[in-house]
Amino acid sequence: VQVVESGGGLVQPGGSLRLSCAASGFTFSTYVMSWYRQTPGKEREMVASITSVGDSTNYSDSVKGRFTISRDNAKNTVYLQMNSLKPEDTAVYYCHARRRWSDLNYWGQGTQVTVSS
Numbered sequence: 001v002q003v004v005e006s007g008g009g010l011v012q013p014g015g016s017l018r019l020s021c022a023a024s025g026f027t028f029s030t031y032v033m034s035w036y037r038q039t040p041g042k043e044r045e046m047v048a049s050i051t052s053v054g055d056s057t058n059y060s061d062s063v064k065g066r067f068t069i070s071r072d073n074a075k076n077t078v079y080l081q082m083n084s085l086k087p088e089d090t091a092v093y094y095c096h097a098r099r100r101w102s103d104l105n106y107w108g109q110g111t112q113v114t115v116s117s
Helices: none
Strands: 002-004 010-013 016-022 031-038 045-050 057-059 067-072 077-082 093-099 105-107 113-116
Touching: 002 093, 016 031, 016 093, 016 113, 031 067, 031 077, 045 067, 045 077, 057 067
Parallel strands: 010 113
Antiparallel strands: 002 016, 016 077, 031 045, 031 093, 045 057, 067 077, 093 105, 093 113
């Protein structure tokens, strides 16, 4: 099983980034996919999630209206489009996969996003 994030980096406030998460080794279309983020000394928080078939999404209040989660089940990939980035969005972003109606889940290794001028 592999869950690999990419697309992080340094961006100025107000800018945009698109994170990608490529999955392999499991039946991607049966997994709820989520993005979490974590900063030093704080708990990991859920940023956005999407159902296995992509018909419903959920966002934390802190990113609602600025971030968009999407998935391509043909490519086994989930995305996080981040717009209007703020310094407080700086964190390590993790991709998470959880099988429907199960506790079986996987984490990626994380990708750093830094929002700074």
